[in-house]
Amino acid sequence: MTVRHARCLCGAVRVTIRGDLDDIAACHCSQCRRWSGHVWAAVPVPDDRLEIEGEEHVRWFKSSDKAERGFCDTCGSSMFWRGFGRGETDVAVGCLEPPTGLHLQRHIWTGSKGDYYEIADGVPQEERQ
Structure with a gap:
């Protein structure tokens, strides 16, 4: 079984992911751009394969009626x-310890991407998710 690790910048929050990962998406919606400072790239992980150490340092922000976002306090x-x-949590790909062995598979919400860049990497694009 594949095991991957991730962490926040300071290391207060550490993550263990068990099993394969294969659906990295880069989200270009306005909320994700504000949340991340540019484009949010994440991979969904079933909650039963995700272990969070330092969970007391994770704060959750309800960003809409449909979702919430977690960050290190x-x-x-x-x-x-x-x-x-x-039943799953998307984990920021930038927090994964290298080498990830993963590849970006799609761009989502490209219809609301920022006007300051172009998406020209050949990866499939979806105007909405």
């Missing part, structure tokens, strides 16, 4: 997104 690292009732 010490260093401010944006680490998680989860939709209510989905």
Whole structure:
């Protein structure tokens, strides 16, 4: 079984992910751009394969009626997104320890991307998710 590790910038929040990961998406919606400072890239992980150490340092912000976002209360690292009732948590790919062995598979919400960049990497794009 594949085991991956992730952490926030300061290390107060540490994550263990068990099993394969394969659906990295880069989200270009306005909320994700504000949340991350540019584009939010994450991978969904079933909650039963996700272990969070230092969970007392994770703060959750309800960003809509459908989802919330988790960050480290010490260093401010944006680490998680989860939709209510989905049974999975998206983990920021930038928090994963290298080498990840993963590849970006799609761009989502490209219809609301920032006007200051172009998406020209050949990866499939979806105007909405």
